[in-house]
Amino acid sequence: MLPAMDPGDFEAVVLDTTVIAAFVFNEPNRALSRPICAQVQSDRLLAFVPDLMWAELQHVCVRKRDRDGLTQAEIDAAYGRAQALPLIEQDRTLERYRSAAWDLLARISGVGSYDMYFLALAIDLGVPLWTFDAALCRAVQNEGSHAERVRLVGGAG
């Protein structure tokens, strides 16, 4: 019989769109997102996303085409790479977390509404939300009640 693994090795997180986009595109934060996605691919990190993540990623894709000059073929390929990641999707997030997100928006200033659905999912699952968005981290930490729930990837947050 093989020895059981150390439970401390197991980690589950909610990944926000910024971490996934940085990996499938060539972004300044790509070097930081690469080891995270490698862990997701190798079963060492369980990564959850709300289904709304796909809408946000689609928005990022078209901004990269319309603003940064990528071709449609390039953004199609990057979007396909995101779909190949073994992300665990929480479905019906608008229905599940509408009230929770609204409560969070009432208390936390300077955040987007989509962010609060990611945070509500992290709170519901009892896992951290990992992001590259320093402003989101600051806003959640300033409010205080969920300060430990948000982690700035590559930073001190």
Add this chain to the structure above:
Amino acid sequence: MAIVRPSEKDVADLPLEQPVVVDSDAPDNAHAILEIERWCHRLGLVRVKENWLRVVRTPLGDVRRAVAFRPAGDVAQEYAGLLDEIDRRAEQMALTSSSVGLRREP
């Protein structure tokens, strides 16, 4: 929320690579996967990658069903090729703005 079956004792001597059905009574897919992954990890098992677990009706109520096994080798190696391919393709693209700002732009 619990692992309905099998018991930890049932899998203690599970042979390498032999599949075992794991049922969770968690209320939704995400909670069930999290619970099953934690249970598998603690017992040295690996859940077969399936992002939407099948819901099975049992006399004791609905459960979400996964399949797990005790790996013979390092499962991480199986995915190394895919990561390298993503790296190669992403690095061929032009460097573009961080999505931190882009996702807020209209």
